[in-house]
Amino acid sequence: MKNRSLVSISDYTIEEQLKILELAAEFEKNPRQKILEKHVVASLFFEPSTRTRLSFESAASQLSAKIVGFSEAGTSSVSKGESLKDTILTVSNYSDIIVMRHPREGSALYADEVAPVPIINAGDGAHQHPTQTLLDMYSIMKTQGRLDNLNIAFVGDLKYGRTVHSLVMALCQFNTTFHLVSPVFLKLPSYVKQHIKDKNLTYHQYTEMNDVIPRTDILYMTRIQKERFSDPIEYERVKDAYILRLAMLENAKKNMKVLHPLPRVNEIDGDVDSSPQAYYFQQAKNGVFVRMALLASILGVVK
Amino acid sequence: MEERKELKVNAIENGTVIDHIPTQSVFQVINMLSLNECENQILFGTNLESKKFGKKGIIKVSNRFFDPDAVNKIALVAPSATLIEIKNYKVTEKKVVSIPEKVNKFVKCVNPNCITNHEDVVTKFTVTDKQDVKLQCLYCEKTTARGNFTFV
Numbered sequence: 066m067k068n069r070s071l072v073s074i075s076d077y078t079i080e081e082q083l084k085i086l087e088l089a090a091e092f093e094k095n096p097r098q099k100i101l102e103k104h105v106v107a108s109l110f111f112e113p114s115t116r117t118r119l120s121f122e123s124a125a126s127q128l129s130a131k132i133v134g135f136s137e138a139g140t141s142s143v144s145k146g147e148s149l150k151d152t153i154l155t156v157s158n159y160s161d162i163i164v165m166r167h168p169r170e171g172s173a174l175y176a177d178e179v180a181p182v183p184i185i186n187a188g189d190g191a192h193q194h195p196t197q198t199l200l201d202m203y204s205i206m207k208t209q210g211r212l213d214n215l216n217i218a219f220v221g222d223l224k225y226g227r228t229v230h231s232l233v234m235a236l237c238q239f240n241t242t243f244h245l246v247s248p249v250f251l252k253l254p255s256y257v258k259q260h261i262k263d264k265n266l267t268y269h270q271y272t273e274m275n276d277v278i279p280r281t282d283i284l285y286m287t288r289i290q291k292e293r294f295s296d297p298i299e300y301e302r303v304k305d306a307y308i309l310r311l312a313m314l315e316n317a318k319k320n321m322k323v324l325h326p327l328p329r330v331n332e333i334d335g336d337v338d339s340s341p342q343a344y345y346f347q348q349a350k351n352g353v354f355v356r357m358a359l360l361a362s363i364l365g366v367v368k
Numbered sequence: 369m370e371e372r373k374e375l376k377v378n379a380i381e382n383g384t385v386i387d388h389i390p391t392q393s394v395f396q397v398i399n400m401l402s403l404n405e406c407e408n409q410i411l412f413g414t415n416l417e418s419k420k421f422g423k424k425g426i427i428k429v430s431n432r433f434f435d436p437d438a439v440n441k442i443a444l445v446a447p448s449a450t451l452i453e454i455k456n457y458k459v460t461e462k463k464v465v466s467i468p469e470k471v472n473k474f475v476k477c478v479n480p481n482c483i484t485n486h487e488d489v490v491t492k493f494t495v496t497d498k499q500d501v502k503l504q505c506l507y508c509e510k511t512t513a514r515g516n517f518t519f520v
Binding site for chain 1: 483489
């Protein structure tokens with residue numbers, strides 16, 4: 066994957082995606098390595114995303130890379146009206162790889178077209194966030210020992226969640242059975258469901274999660290934003306149905322894990338944190354190993 | 369008495385006739401080809417009778433012949449159009465327009481948050497539906513349908 070940008074998860078073949086997960090497991094065993102000492106990583110966050118930025122910067126730091134960049138557009142030349150193209154071309158002179166978060170959809174592909182150095186897309190608007198997908202896949206692989214033949218439940222806002230769409234698409238590469246739990250008007254978009262059908266896989270739709278919990282291997286929780294509801298009464302009526310509480314996990318499978326892309330608000334009750342099923346903080350930690358694997362393979366220090 | 373076929377739009381000596389344009393798309397074709405800035409003689413008609421389409425539009429441009437790029441562009445709003453090249457009042461060539469596989473630079477992406485609407489980026493689309501003319505943006509992957517076309 067040397068010098069290969071990661072703009073969209075589909076830029077990498079399934080074998081390459083699995084290779085990244087394998088490498089991430091190696092880094093998890095041995096995270097502090099001085100293998101990027103001679104490299105400079107640019108971290109360009111045109112909009113704030115503290116969690117993703119710190120995860121990338123921690124990954125780069127643990128491998129001894131130098132980091133340059135900015136954490137929001139207001140503190141960069143963008144506020145003076147510089148074009149994305151000019152920023153990317155300039156920063157390419159100072160770094161070996163660019164990690165970029167940008168509010169516009171398609172900005173990562175455009176940056177990749179103009180940049181002489183590889184780009185890692187850390188989120189381009191509501192479009193793609195491939196490193197989140199890879200860290201979710203890594204978390205599933207690690208907790209279940211495989212990606213094939215799993216029951217995976219998604220709960221919450223399945224309509225607008227970019228994370229959910231990308232992960233569903235990625236899991237369609239494996240023999241996954243999907244359980245989709247959401248309010249009626251926040252269902253998974255039909256083009257994503259069509260993709261599941263095209264792969265001859267099965268999905269089931271629900272409006273409550275109770276029946277799903279004993280059957281699933283992964284319970285992927287997402288936040289339902291109040292602003293999505295046109296009727297506040299409707300929000301009040303349904304909001305509790307999508308909150309996970311400790312008692313609901315009684316009949317969960319032993320291997321079942323609860324994932325969440327974070328930040329959570331109230332959709333997972335604090336009591337759940339101490340249960341053996343809670344995995345979301347470990348999931349965030351896994352993101353660092355996946356990003357180490359990406360930096361090291363794209364910069365060509367590991368094969 | 370011999371019935372005389374009267375041309376609603378006069379014949380041209382040399383140039384191109386764009387025929388079978390959907391009547392509502394005539395002005396769009398004029399804009400797309402920047403004919404409003406063209407100094408040649410141009411004749412056009414809308415709501416003309418057509419056996420095939422009920423109503424049609426036609427544009428006749430003197431002394432101008434269009435390259436394949438421009439022809440493809442016309443196909444986006446007038447997929448049924450024919451281009452007839454005239455030399456000395458005689459038809460020398462007839463071209464049927466066809467929707468291309470890829471559309472670059474002519475159309476704007478419908479997504480207001482697409483990078484192509486904020487930076488000086490040439491738009492690139494893949495045609496995902498030739499029947500209804502749907503274009504998928506290479507950058508943001510959103511679909512722009514014919515009804516939403518704005519030309520660059």
